[in-house]
Amino acid sequence: MAKVVCVLYDDPVEGFPNAYARDGLPKLESFPGGQTLPTPKAIDFQPGTLLGSVSGELGLRTFLEGQGHSLVVTSDKDGPDSVFERELVDADIVISQPFWPAYLTAERIAKASKLKLAITAGIGSDHVDLQAAIDRGMTVAEVTYCNSISVSEHVVMMILSLARNYIPSYQWVVKGGWNIADCVARSYDIEGMAIGTVGAGRIGSAVLRRLKPFDVKLHYTDRHRLPEAVEQELAVTFHKTAADMVPVCDVVTINAPLHPETENLFDNAVIAKMKRGAYLVNTARGKICNRDAVARALESGQLAGYAGDVWFPQPPPKDHPWRSMPHHGMTPHISGSSLSAQARYAAGTREILECWFEGRPIREEYLIVAGGKLAGAGAHSYSAGDATRGSEEAARFKT
Numbered sequence: 001m002a003k004v005v006c007v008l009y010d011d012p013v014e015g016f017p018n019a020y021a022r023d024g025l026p027k028l029e030s031f032p033g034g035q036t037l038p039t040p041k042a043i044d045f046q047p048g049t050l051l052g053s054v055s056g057e058l059g060l061r062t063f064l065e066g067q068g069h070s071l072v073v074t075s076d077k078d079g080p081d082s083v084f085e086r087e088l089v090d091a092d093i094v095i096s097q098p099f100w101p102a103y104l105t106a107e108r109i110a111k112a113s114k115l116k117l118a119i120t121a122g123i124g125s126d127h128v129d130l131q132a133a134i135d136r137g138m139t140v141a142e143v144t145y146c147n148s149i150s151v152s153e154h155v156v157m158m159i160l161s162l163a164r165n166y167i168p169s170y171q172w173v174v175k176g177g178w179n180i181a182d183c184v185a186r187s188y189d190i191e192g193m194a195i196g197t198v199g200a201g202r203i204g205s206a207v208l209r210r211l212k213p214f215d216v217k218l219h220y221t222d223r224h225r226l227p228e229a230v231e232q233e234l235a236v237t238f239h240k241t242a243a244d245m246v247p248v249c250d251v252v253t254i255n256a257p258l259h260p261e262t263e264n265l266f267d268n269a270v271i272a273k274m275k276r277g278a279y280l281v282n283t284a285r286g287k288i289c290n291r292d293a294v295a296r297a298l299e300s301g302q303l304a305g306y307a308g309d310v311w312f313p314q315p316p317p318k319d320h321p322w323r324s325m326p327h328h329g330m331t332p333h334i335s336g337s338s339l340s341a342q343a344r345y346a347a348g349t350r351e352i353l354e355c356w357f358e359g360r361p362i363r364e365e366y367l368i369v370a371g372g373k374l375a376g377a378g379a380h381s382y383s384a385g386d387a388t389r390g391s392e393e394a395a396r397f398k399t
């Protein structure tokens with residue numbers, strides 16, 4: 001029987017909800033392009049409820065304990081004295097969400113001699129040292145597509161929020177003001193702007209599709225080019241590299257995974273190539289942007305705004321410069337954890353577990369690492385290596 005350790009974010013400060021703002025979720029038939037939604041044999045949770053926090057348990061307890069497995073759920077994930085570090089030692093399976101990542105560094109993998117499977121309840125497995133997982137022969141799987149559309153909606157919201165100066169304008173109302181000039185002195189239409197995405201996979205393509213009706217000029221860079229018909233349909237221009245693309249863009253949105261090729265991609269040099277006053281939206285991973293280069297560019301005016309929900313490490317310490325830099329629209333990592341997305345990734349996690357316990361293959365599109373190499377979605381979109389370096393700093397959030 002397996003020991004499953006599941007790391008989830010804390011419950012709401014006011015306690016686990018017993019009522020919700022809406023009475024259910026729209027029913028989706030499939031993902032764009034036809035990939036089927038997660039297909040577990042059954043679920044033991046109500047879609048639309050809070051599944052991603054500790055008391056929600058991703059709806060897994062009845063299923064796992066019913067089969068004789070044990071389940072430990074904790075939010076205490078950072079530092080040598082954390083519950084996660086203690087429970088990991090004899091765990092067979094670890095489940096974690098990118099929003100509140102249980103960093104699986106090489107040191108932690110070395111301590112967890114029984115660990116065979118790491119599931120990302122979401123998308124983006126950079127919190128696992130993929131090289132160490134490859135060397136150990138572990139399987140790493142994520143729930144591909146579960147929240148890609150959720151994030152694409154969020155990206156459009158953030159682009160509009162920055163350009164229209166929404167957050168400061170909202171704050172004037174809350175403060176009791178009616179300061180129209182203060183609000184509009186930094187407010188622009190996006191109509192006619194050039195908007196480019198780094199990565200045109202599931203999220204990046206969905207962002208392009210959602211932005212097209214705004215009459216903007218679309219651009220992208222990716223390791224693989226989109227089919228010609230899609231490029232024509234979206235009237236989107238391809239660039240070989242991000243450095244080639246950014247000089248023509250008024251807005252850049254980052255939608256590529258974090259792996260050695262993309263780590264620190266937006267450093268001083270690339271940000272300097274951007275138009276003065278460009279907006280940068282990063283909902284992919286914090287480490288793709290250089291922390292201090294972003295803060296400096298906002299202070300100098302090279303960037304007119306930066307928004308996103310991804311940081312490094314997570315949670316970031318209280319003195320992380322992105323909390324206090326000017327003209328930012330940062331939130332905690334939430335774009336892929338709407339109640340809608342939670343229902344899909346909880347079901348996808350259950351599907352992966354059912355396959356694992358029954359000895360059935362996990363869907364190819366869910367695999368990141370298997371059989372000692374990058375596999376499935378991982379082989380297509382990642383490069384091998386380690387992006388977890390520096391994650392110990394997450395323990396500083398506690399102090």
Ligand code: NDP
Binds near residue numbers: 124
């Ligand atoms: P996909 O795998 O569908 O798309 C990622 C795209 O990025 C692929 O087209 C890939 O190229 C491309 N890419 C990889 N490396 C590079 C590179 N060096 N330069 C340019 N493009 C590159 O994944 P999704 O769109 O679903 O998700 C993308 C990322 O967004 C995730 O990996 C995750 O980090 C983040 N994410 C964030 C969430 C949040 O809540 N904020 C939630 C979900 C995801 P190709 O495959 O052609 O090689």
